[in-house]
Amino acid sequence: MYFSISFKILMYLIIFSVPNIVLSFNDENSSNIANIPKVSSDKPLIKIGVLSKRSVPITIARWSGLASYLGERIDSHNFVIVPLSFDSVDTMVDKEKIDFLLANPGMFVNLSFKYKLFAIATLKRKILGKGYTDFGSVIFARSDSNSINHFQSLIDADIAAVSEHSFGGWIAALREMNDQNIDVDSFHSLSFLGSHDAVVQAIMNKTFDIGIVRTDTLERMAEEKLIDLNSIKIIKVTNLNEINFPFLISSRLYPEWPLASLSHMSSTIAEQVSAALLTMQSNSVAATQAKIIGWTVPKNYREIDHALSQLKLGYYKDIGNYSFMDVIEKYWKYMIAVLIIMVSIIVVGIYILSLNKKLKASEISLREKATHDPLTGLANRVLFYELARNYLFMATREKQISMVLFLDLDKFKLVNDTFGHDAGDKLLIDVAERLSDCLRSSDILARIGGDEFLIMLTNVASIPDFSLVMNRIVDSVARPFISENGDELNIGCSIGASHFPEQGDNLQRLIKQADIALYQAKADGRGRFINYQEENPHR
Known part of the structure; x- marks a missing residue:
């Protein structure tokens, strides 16, 4: 085991000692290389995975300043941005190929169940000069689509969305459809195009009838002169008219993206990163490049959990849909193999577990003694x-x-x-x-x-x-x-x-x-x- 760990560490040092790189992974986990400020090879490298909701080049340009900012504030480590596609996020978290994750809140909540992620900050997105910590979905069509005017227009239409994992580009809108009793099976077709930009361009090119993207996507692309908002119309839910939100929206609001620490990351580094983010100035290079005004303490993501539960997505997908006998029938060969392996290593496992518990108890005790009053338990x-x-x-x-x-x-x-x-x-x-x-x-x-x-x-x-x-x-x-x-x-x-x-x-x-x-x-x-x-x- 120790040889394996040492080998992995050696390989990481070899790979990441090369300066001037940003790693990005497409759906097949291949990598691309782009220039960023030179990093010192004698410092440990911390990898921040960032979901590429538009494109990898845009993601790199937008978030490389964050890596530089954290490297300046936390001198003991170097930081690097790892752009991730929607389909690669789960694998990268599972294999611990990243240390922090910046992704939509739906992914965060779902992965938290599986891998025990915890949020350390929520971004304050800068849109048209102001900061926002909420977002939703926009369901839209071309303004010259005379037959598309309300939610029922989704029936028999060709729909383009970002990804089945995209919260703003699919899940938030799906929840509104569910409340309106509109079944996905009633669509003429449904396609996931991989990015918000691709969805918008597909609608403008008349490849699809109706598109679904996250709020502020249309305004951003209009500001970049990529589209004309006058050529677009929005499909709204009537009971959402009183939402106080300055952008085009078709759903209720949800909290913005969190930066989450993976379970293998030390609490000390996570606390240092959190403190650095919370003190980021709105006029800093990192904030300007990222198009945010800074970060705030983690918001409550319970509404995201409610959405996933209502739609039976992610962690909730198979809850209540199978019995214990179904599991045995399907996986009995694997269960026997696992049982044999467990029996063969159980003694060693118990011994190692006992050692780990003692080490953890000692670590917790030392940490408590260093920071807490031993008599009252209060902070010292x-x-x-x-x-x-x-x-x-x-x-x-x-x-x-x-x-x-x-x-x-x-x-x-x-x-x-x-x-x-x-x-x-x-x-x-x-x-x-x-x-x-x-x-x-x-x-x-x-x-x-x-x-x-x-x-x-x-x-x-x-x-x-x-x-x-x-x-x-x-x-x-x-x-x-x-x-x-x-x-x-x-x-x-x-x-x-x-x-x-x-x-x-x-x-x-x-x-x-x-x-x-x-x-x-x-x-x-x-x-x-x-x-x-x-x-x-x-x-």
């Missing part, structure tokens, strides 16, 4: 600084306001001296639980030592909202605690607060200001919160 100072700095990057770009709270327990030393350190430790655990109950999942809470805690309240609409939270925290900690021996423990807390961005955008400075305000809260009698002010802190 190191993790708080990392999370808070990442949030401030995003908050600056999104123009969000937040607050840093420095919290210190009142009378905690008295509890330790009177009831012992075990009671004090139990009290800290209970305090951590109460603080967590007072906060949202998006807020950041850490114990930084002793009876001191740091909190970052994120994306709060106004200063009064902060005050409500701090009042809730003070009141919650002031309620009596019960020790394991049944003793009633009465403590409180004092809080110092500083505001972002009003009082600065440097995390260290915000914490220092909150510490100064905390000192004033203690001096004013404890059990209260103080907002930092340059001269005289006030409640």
Whole structure:
């Protein structure tokens, strides 16, 4: 096994040590080569697979800047773009020939079931100067097709779509047809042409009656002077007229493409890539080439899952359509072969599994110790600084306001001296639980030592909202605690607060200001919160 892995690594080093390449794969997994900025051969190579929804040259031109951007932000690795056809994506993910995947959300959701992909960011597509995180399908025909005016016109028509795997170029429209009780079998013909451009050109050339592409395709091609929008008409569903979307559309909206990390990719690299994407500026070369304004946190792709489930596509295709006996009848030879192999390696497998579990447990334990408080399980100072700095990057770009709270327990030393350190430790655990109950999942809470805690309240609409939270925290900690021996423990807390961005955008400075305000809260009698002010802190 180790020889096989080493051989694979050697082959990858040989293949990818050649500079100035972008790899692309057609349906037969052959490769083409195109120039990109020269990469250093002594760094590990990370391959980003990108679905070519239009053509390979367009994909390369559009996304090569992303590889360069990530290589600059993450100096330990080189990055390369791997354009993928619709039919090659599954194979490339299955064989782990790519490390990240940028594809339509239908592919992402389906592959997530099979290969445990997870989204790390959602792109904000730039269309006519603005950013959008949703898309859908457009069902269209030539404007001079007088007999094509509504969904029923699909019946007995020659239909051109992009691919059975294309969400915008087929699946989103198919769901609307399903809701309108229009069966695919009622078409005169259905052809998948492989790219959005090919579908549009086929309709304009009168090769087919009706075409299906993703939203913004028609506007983009019109902007590129490839088509005239006046020569096209759209088939809409009547109950979608109230959708607030500025482009031609025939379906409901779905979240934009995610960048997903494959399961074999380390979480450290995935986190670094995510942080780099979330801080990408809209005027950067990478964003300009990709025709996006940046990236946002991963959106909720549940609606995509609903569509696949309703249409019984992908992972849902065979659910409920076969019995266990059907499986045995069809695959009994393979099942016997697998059983023989499993019996022959089961002892070795158990031993290896046991070792892996121990290694994983050790890795998790070490990671937890490095980033979490061992007593309360909260984030420690190191993790708080990392999370808070990442949030401030995003908050600056999104123009969000937040607050840093420095919290210190009142009378905690008295509890330790009177009831012992075990009671004090139990009290800290209970305090951590109460603080967590007072906060949202998006807020950041850490114990930084002793009876001191740091909190970052994120994306709060106004200063009064902060005050409500701090009042809730003070009141919650002031309620009596019960020790394991049944003793009633009465403590409180004092809080110092500083505001972002009003009082600065440097995390260290915000914490220092909150510490100064905390000192004033203690001096004013404890059990209260103080907002930092340059001269005289006030409640």
